[in-house]
Amino acid sequence: MEGLGFPAVADIAKNVGPIGFLVLLGWLNMRWVDRQRSEERDRVDAVLLQYKRDVDQVASMYRDNVTLVKETQHLAQRVAQLAEELSSIVHLSTQVQTRLVEKIDNNMFCPLVRAKGPQG
Numbered sequence: 001m002e003g004l005g006f007p008a009v010a011d012i013a014k015n016v017g018p019i020g021f022l023v024l025l026g027w028l029n030m031r032w033v034d035r036q037r038s039e040e041r042d043r044v045d046a047v048l049l050q051y052k053r054d055v056d057q058v059a060s061m062y063r064d065n066v067t068l069v070k071e072t073q074h075l076a077q078r079v080a081q082l083a084e085e086l087s088s089i090v091h092l093s094t095q096v097q098t099r100l101v102e103k104i105d106n107n108m109f110c111p112l113v114r115a116k117g118p119q120g
Contacts, residue, residue, distance in 0.1 A: 012024070
C-alpha cells in the first residue's frame, strides 16, 4: 500500500467494501510482519554465524594453547635431561682434572724430574 494516495485507497474501499478493505489491510499487515520477521531472522542468523566463528576461533586458540603447554613441558623435560647430562660431564671433567693435578704434583709423568729428585 506504499505509494497509494488517499483517493486510491478510497476507490479500493468502494470496490471491495469495508470487510474486503479490512481483509486487504490485514493481508498487507501480515505481509509487512512476515517481511519484518524475515529481516529479523536474517539479522539473528548473521549474528549467530559471527558468534559461531568467534567461538570456533576461541576454541582453536584454546587447542593451540594446550599444544603449546604440552610442547613447553616436553621442552622443559628435555632441558632438565640436558642439565643432568651436562652436570655429569662437568663432574667427570672435574674428577679427571683432579687426578691430573695429583699426578703432576706427584711427578709421575716426567722421568727427568723424577731422576733429579725433589728440589725443595
